[in-house]
Amino acid sequence: MGVIVGKSIFPGIVIGQPYIERKKKIDIENYKISSEKVEEEIERFLESVQKAKNDIKQIKGNLEGKINKEDLQILTVHIMMLDDPQFISDIKKGIKKEENNAEAVVKKVSNKYIEMFEKIADPIYKQRALDIKDISERIIMNLTHEDDIDSNLNGKILVIRELLPSELLKIYYSGINLSGIIMEYMGETSHTAILTKALEIPTLMGGNDIFSVDWGDKIILDTTSMEGKVVTNPDIKTLNRYDEEKNRYRNKMKEIEESIDKETVTLDGERVYLHLNIGGRLDITQVSRKRPDGIGLLRTELIYMDAVEFPNEEKQKKIYENIAREFEESQPNKPIVIRTLDIGADKKLSYYKMVDEENPSLGCRGMRLTLADKNLFKNQIKGILRAATHHNIKMMYPMITNLKEIIEAKDLVEECKKELLIEGKEFKENIEVGMMVEVPSNVMLADIFADYVDFFSIGTNDLTQYILATDRYSPIAEKLYDCYDPAVIRAINMVSSAGLRKNKKVSVCGEMAGENQAVIALLSLGIRDLSMAPAYIPKVRNLIRKIELSELKEIKIKLLKSKDSQEVKNILNEYLEIIEGRN
Numbered sequence: 221m222g223v224i225v226g227k228s229i230f231p232g233i234v235i236g237q238p239y240i241e242r243k244k245k246i247d248i249e250n251y252k253i254s255s256e257k258v259e260e261e262i263e264r265f266l267e268s269v270q271k272a273k274n275d276i277k278q279i280k281g282n283l284e285g286k287i288n289k290e291d292l293q294i295l296t297v298h299i300m301m302l303d304d305p306q307f308i309s310d311i312k313k314g315i316k317k318e319e320n321n322a323e324a325v326v327k328k329v330s331n332k333y334i335e336m337f338e339k340i341a342d343p344i345y346k347q348r349a350l351d352i353k354d355i356s357e358r359i360i361m362n363l364t365h366e367d368d369i370d371s372n373l374n375g376k377i378l379v380i381r382e383l384l385p386s387e388l389l390k391i392y393y394s395g396i397n398l399s400g401i402i403m404e405y406m407g408e409t410s411h412t413a414i415l416t417k418a419l420e421i422p423t424l425m426g427g428n429d430i431f432s433v434d435w436g437d438k439i440i441l442d443t444t445s446m447e448g449k450v451v452t453n454p455d456i457k458t459l460n461r462y463d464e465e466k467n468r469y470r471n472k473m474k475e476i477e478e479s480i481d482k483e484t485v486t487l488d489g490e491r492v493y494l495h496l497n498i499g500g501r502l503d504i505t506q507v508s509r510k511r512p513d514g515i516g517l518l519r520t521e522l523i524y525m526d527a528v529e530f531p532n533e534e535k536q537k538k539i540y541e542n543i544a545r546e547f548e549e550s551q552p553n554k555p556i557v558i559r560t561l562d563i564g565a566d567k568k569l570s571y572y573k574m575v576d577e578e579n580p581s582l583g584c585r586g587m588r589l590t591l592a593d594k595n596l597f598k599n600q601i602k603g604i605l606r607a608a609t610h611h612n613i614k615m616m617y618p619m620i621t622n623l624k625e626i627i628e629a630k631d632l633v634e635e636c637k638k639e640l641l642i643e644g645k646e647f648k649e650n651i652e653v654g655m656m657v658e659v660p661s662n663v664m665l666a667d668i669f670a671d672y673v674d675f676f677s678i679g680t681n682d683l684t685q686y687i688l689a690t691d692r693y694s695p696i697a698e699k700l701y702d703c704y705d706p707a708v709i710r711a712i713n714m715v716s717s718a719g720l721r722k723n724k725k726v727s728v729c730g731e732m733a734g735e736n737q738a739v740i741a742l743l744s745l746g747i748r749d750l751s752m753a754p755a756y757i758p759k760v761r762n763l764i765r766k767i768e769l770s771e772l773k774e775i776k777i778k779l780l781k782s783k784d785s786q787e788v789k790n791i792l793n794e795y796l797e798i799i800e801g802r803n
Contacts, residue, residue, distance in 0.1 A: 221451065221452065221453050221454055221455055221458065222433065222434070222451070222452045222453065223449055223450070223451055223452075224402070224424075224427045224428070224430065224433065224449065224450040224452065225427070225447055225448070225449045225450075226402075226403075226424040226425055226426035226427040226447075226448050226449070226450075227424065227425050227426045227446070227447070227448060228423075228424060228443035228444070228445060228446055228447065228448035229413045229416050229417065229423035229424065229425055229443065229448075230416050230417050230420060230421055230422055230423045230443065231422065231443050231444050232400065232421075232422030232441070232443055232444065232469070233422070233440070233441070233442050233443075233444060233462065233465055233466045233469050234377055234399045234400040234422050234440070234441040235438065235439075235440050235441075235459065235462055235463070235466065236375070236376060236377050236399045236400070236438065236439070236441075237375075237376050237377065237437060237438060237439075238376065238377050238379045238402075238435045238436075238439050239370075239372065239373050239376035239377065239378050239379065240379045240431070240435060241373075241378060241379065241380040242381075242431065248323045248324055248327055248360065248364070249321065249323065249324070250320060250321065250324040251320070251321050251324075252319055252320060252321075253319055253320065253321060254319070255319060258315060258316055258319060261315050261321060261322050262312050262315050262316070262322075264322055264363065265311060265312070265315065265322035265325075265326065265359075265363070266308075267362075268322070268359050268360075268362035268363045269302055269308065269359055271362045272302055272355065272358045272359050272362055273299055273302050273303075275358070275362075276295050276298055276299055276302075276358075276386065277295075277299065279295065279386075279389055279390060279393045280292055280295045280296070282393055283389065283392070283393060292389075293499065293522055293525065294351075294385045294386075294411045294414075294415070295385075295386070295389065296525065296526065297351065297525075298351065298354060298355050298385075298386060301351060301352070301355050302355055302359075307329070307333070307352075310329045310332075311325050311326055311329050314328065314329055322363055323360050323363045323364060326356055326359050326360055326363070327356070327360065329356075330352055330353065330355075330356030333349070333352045334349045334352050334353055337349035337352070350384065350410070350411070351411075353384065354384040354385060354386050354387075355386075357384070358386060369390065369391060369394050369396060371396070373391070373396050373398070374396050374397055375397055375399055376398070376399060377398075377399050377400040377401070377402060377439060377441055378398055378400070378401045378402070379402045379430055379435065380401070380402070380403055380404075381403070381404045381405060381430065381431070382403060382404070382405040383401065383403055383405075383412055384412065385411040385412050385415055388412060388415050388416070388419070389415065392419060398421050399421075399422075399441075400421060400422040400423065400424075400441040400443075401416060401421055401422070401423040401424070402423075402424050402427055402430065402441065402450055403423070403424070403425045403426075403427065404426070404427055404428070404429075404430045404431075405425060405426075413425065417753065417755065418753075418755070420755065422441055422443045423443065424441060424443050424448040424449075424450060427450065433452055434452065434453060435452050435453075436452055436453035438453075438454065438459075439451060439452050439453075439454070440454050440458070440459070440462050442462070442465070444465075444469060445793075446735070446737065446789065472800075475762060476758045476759050476761075476762040477758060479758065479761055479762040479765060480509070480510070480511060480758050480761070481511065482761070482765065484513070484760075484761045484764050484765070485764070485765065486743075486764055486765070486767050486768060486769050487765070487766065487767060487768040488768050488769050488770055490748070490769055491748070492743065492748050492749075492750070492764050493513040493514070493727075493748060493749045493750070494512055494513055494750055494751075494752070494757050494760060494761060495512055495513055495514045495515060495516030495517070495555075495557075495727070495729075495749065495750065495751035495752075496510070496512045496514070496515050496516060496517075496751065496752070496753075496754055496757070497515075497516060497517040497519070497729055497751050497752055497753055498515055498517070498518055498519070498754075499518075499519050499522035507546075507547060507550055507551060507754075508550040509754075510754050510757040510758065511551075511757075512551065512554070512754070512757055513554060514551070514554040514555040514556060514557070514612075515543075515547060515554075515555070515556040515557060515751075516557055516677065516727055516729050516749065516750075516751025517557060517559055517616075517677065517729045517751050518543065518556060518557060518558045518559060519559055519562065520536075520558060520559060520560065520561055520562075520600070521561055521562050521563050523536070523539055524561060524563065527571075528571060529571050530571070530572070530596060530599070531599075531603075532599055533599045533600075533602045533603045533606070534603075535603075536599065536600055536603025536604070536607075537602075537603040537606045537607045539603075540558060540603060540604060540607035540608075540611075540613065541607045541611065543556070544556055544607065544611035544612075544613060545611075548611070553612055554612065555612045555613075555614055556611065556612060556613050556614070557613075557614045557615075557616050557654065557677070557751075558604050558613060558614070558615055558616065559616045559617075559618055559656065560587070560590060560597070560600055560601070560604075560615065560616070560617055560618065561586075561589070561590050561596075561597075561600055561618075562585070562586045562618035562619065563585065563586075563589060585619055586617075586618040586619025586620075587617050587618060587619050587620055587621075587625050587629065588619065588621070588625075591625060591628055591629065591632075594632060597629075597632060598632060598635070598636055598639075601615070601632060601633055601636045602636050602639070602640060602645075602647070604651070605633075605636060605637065605640060605647040605648055605651060606640070606645060606646065606647050608647070608648035608651050609646045609647055609648050613648070613651070614651065614652040614653070614654060614674070614675070615633075615651055615652070615653050615654070616653070616654040616655060616656060616675075616677060617629055617653070617654075617655045617656065618656045618658070618679075619656065619658055619659070619682075620655045620656065620658075620659075620662060620669075621659060621661055622661060622665075623665070623668060623669065623672065626655065626669065626672045626673065627672070629653075630653070630672070633651075633653065637649065652674040652675065653673060653674055654673050654674055654675035654676060654677060655669065655673045655676060655677070656676075656677050656678075656679045656682075656729075657676050657677065657678045657679065657683060657715050658678075658679045658682040658683050658686065659682070659683070659686050660686060660687055660711070662715070663683075663687075663711045663714050663715055664714075666714055666715045666718035666719070667718040667721065667722065669718075670718050670719060670721075670722035670724045671722065673724070674724065674725075675719075675724055675725040675726070675727070676715055676719055676724060676725070676726045676727070677726075677727045677728070677729050677751070678712060678715055678726065678727070678728045678729070678730065678747075679729055679730050680703050680708070680712070680728060680729075680730025680731060680732040680733070680738075681703075681730040681731055682730075683708065683711060683712075683730070684701060684702070684703045684705070684708050684730075685701060687705075687707050687708055687711055688700055688701060688702070688705060688707065688708070702785045703730070703731070703732050703738065704737070704738070704741075704785040704788045704789050704792075705784070705785045705788075706779075706780075706782045706783065706784065706785070706787075706788060709741060709745070709779050709780065709782070709788060710780060712728070712741075712742065712745055712747070713745045713746075713776075713780060716745045716746040716747055717746070719746075720746055725749060726746070726747060726749070727747070727749035727750065727751055728742055728747055728749070728750055728751065729750075729751035729752075733750040733751055733752040733756070733760075734750075734752035734753060734755075734756030734760060736759070736760075736763050736796055737789060737792040737793060737796060738792075739760055739763055739764065740763075740767065740772070740775065740792050740795055740796060740799075741775075741779060741788070741792055743764070743767060743769065743772055744772035744773075744775045744776040744779060745776060745779075763799070766799040766800070767799055771795070775791060775792075775795055778791045779791060779792075
């Protein structure tokens with residue numbers, strides 16, 4: 221009997237048979253072709269690219285309605301990459317110049333791009349390397365006609381070094397039911413991790429040397445805590461214990477489901493507000509089932525990414541109004557926070573050429589980009605102001621660095637209002653405006669920023685990355701990326717305290733908002749508004765109903781005195797065990 225540990229991505233307990241996938245290595249022949257066959261070979265390559273695009277579009281179309289559209293956005297990105305003229309041109313030139321077969325040239329060119337992106341320190345480019353790997357493998361499989369999924373995978377726990385997003389979606393689309401996933405690759409914020417959460421597949425990432433393990437015929441996958449584990453070749457005693465654990469977990473899930481229609485109130489009667497994070501579209505079935513208190517983060521960049529050009533003021537107004545109307549059908553009068561355009565770094569637009577930067581995460585992104593193109597920004601501001609006329613809509617700025625940006629944006633909003641007034645268009649005069657807290661300067665100057673905005677929303681993903689100077693996609697530096705680090709906890713406390721002093725609402729909209737241990741920490745620090753993916757609302761609501769806020773005073777003192785993240789996690793886990801025992 222052995223144990224493998226890793227990071228839990230989606231919770232669950234699975235007892236089942238492992239399916240060991242040693243990652244099919246397609247044997248690519250490298251052979252010369254005659255000059256007369258070059259154009260024919262290029263045509264064969266282009267046909268495989270077109271087939272790849274058609275396949276992705278078909279998968280995307282068939283999964284719409286089954287998976288959140290936001291989670292399917294990765295497929296749109298892959299289609300855009302398959303249309304990239306530089307990538308296609310490099311391969312065509314390679315076939316002509318080297319007079320080699322298409323498979324070999326695709327492999328050579330894609331490896332060049334992958335190596336180039338992997339050498340760049342920025343985490344966004346690490347993900348881009350994986351995306352290129354994904355689309356190039358799809359092209360090669362089309363060229364070699366090796367694209368089958370083994371039906372023996374059905375009902376088993378997939379053990380694999382690395383699972384690419386399109387592979388996971390194809391497995392799901394094919395009707396294969398994965399009981400669980402164990403990956404050696406670590407990337408809890410990767411596209412694959414996001415999809416396993418969306419598909420609700422118990423998943424563990426970061427297991428070491430998984431192919432040197434004797435898996436046996438039956439394994440136990442337990443991802444119910446932050447540190448997940450796999451038990452290989454379990455004995456009868458362990459199997460029996462986990463059968464009981466599985467039943468307890470099933471009962472807990474039933475309890476969570478039953479709490480959906482109850483108020484999110486602590487044991488001592490304080491209301492906590494749970495909001496949704498959504499992309500440019502609204503899944504109304506998710507809304508009615510989860511009963512959120514509002515939309516805490518509407519990411520408008522996905523609206524832009526779906527377009528073929530910058531959407532104008534009128535189009536944006538209609539999009540925001542439609543989302544508001546749909547939302548209000550089941551959740552009347554509840555707030556919707558629209559974040560202004562946040563492109564740059566990992567988010568690109570096919571119709572807009574970004575300036576090449578060595579480190580785009582620290583470059584022209586978010587507010588820096590929109591303030592540099594005021595006409596672009598004014599179109600969005602006007603669209604939001606007009607959509608807010610008859611709806612409870614608020615506006616929020618991303619990636620703020622200094623007060624000058626806030627003042628500049630505020631002046632621009634007033635300019636937009638004057639222009640709308642002259643044009644005789646209805647708009648909301650007193651719209652609430654907030655800012656994301658994502659960089660250390662926001663934390664240090666939170667008390668000053670509070671005088672210029674109506675609310676704060678802490679983006680813990682970026683805040684953690686910038687405070688700890690870590691690359692969350694790096695297999696080495698990623699281990700340092702930890703939102704439970706005392707530096708991050710203290711930063712959140714500073715912002716929360718500044719908000720309370722200035723009577724400004726402070727919410728959290730990063731991954732932390734959906735994690736049980738983090739919810740305890742955030743409540744202890746005075747946070748009463750959380751925004752998260754729809755799937756996490758029921759479990760967080762159920763947890764909050766077991767918490768007594770008066771007990772968290774001591775927790776807060778301990779957290780702020782902690783020396784490392786393990787100490788923070790131990791404090792939170794200890795309290796979590798206490799409250800999970802409450803009926």
